[in-house]
Amino acid sequence: MPELMKAPSKEPSIRLVMLPKYTNPDGDIFGGVILSMIDEAAAVEAQRQARHRYVTVAMDSIQFHHPVQVGDIVSLWCQTVKIGSTSICIHVEVLANPRWSGSEKKVTEAVVTLVAIDQNRQPVPILA
Numbered sequence: 001m002p003e004l005m006k007a008p009s010k011e012p013s014i015r016l017v018m019l020p021k022y023t024n025p026d027g028d029i030f031g032g033v034i035l036s037m038i039d040e041a042a043a044v045e046a047q048r049q050a051r052h053r054y055v056t057v058a059m060d061s062i063q064f065h066h067p068v069q070v071g072d073i074v075s076l077w078c079q080t081v082k083i084g085s086t087s088i089c090i091h092v093e094v095l096a097n098p099r100w101s102g103s104e105k106k107v108t109e110a111v112v113t114l115v116a117i118d119q120n121r122q123p124v125p126i127l128a
């Protein structure tokens with residue numbers, strides 16, 4: 001781990017309950033909602049590492065392992081994989097805790113790359 005990279009957080013970047021407004025007509029949570037949460041969680045982690053304005057440049061290795069249901073409490077855990085010159089690469093795991101069973105499992109994961117930008121939307125060094 002590079003000297004200036006902070007150690008992984010002991011808390012999820014985001015935790016929230018899945019509401020009916022997030023579902024498709026069959027009652028499952030939309031994959032796009034999960035991807036949006038992953039994007040937000042990665043942004044939270046990027047800010048934890050270094051304060052900047054960031055844009056997402058890529059989302060890779062997206063895997064939906066299991067469906068997410070209304071009432072599940074989802075937790076998004078982030079680990080910074082790499083801090084480049086102007087980009088930061090973050091692995092995000094989504095864990096879902098079903099409302100009744102209580103057995104949490106990994107439902108989705110992805111790798112998000114964000115770029116720090118200035119007021120002219122030009123990349124700037126993350127760790128100046």
Ligand SMILES: CC(C)(COP(=O)(O)OP(=O)(O)OC[C@H]1O[C@@H](n2cnc3c(N)ncnc32)[C@H](O)[C@@H]1OP(=O)(O)O)[C@@H](O)C(=O)NCCC(=O)NCCS
Nearest residue numbers: 055056057058083084085086087088113115117121122123
């Ligand atoms: C992000 C953005 C500013 C990068 O501009 P750019 O001219 O391509 O910049 P560069 O080629 O210098 O790349 C900047 C960094 O991004 C990385 N990068 C660029 N494209 C990438 C990709 N597809 N995947 C991973 N990293 C990528 C580069 O490796 C570089 O990292 P480094 O500085 O740590 O080595 C520009 O592509 C952009 O504005 N994209 C739109 C972002 C956006 O609006 N996101 C929200 C979508 S709704």
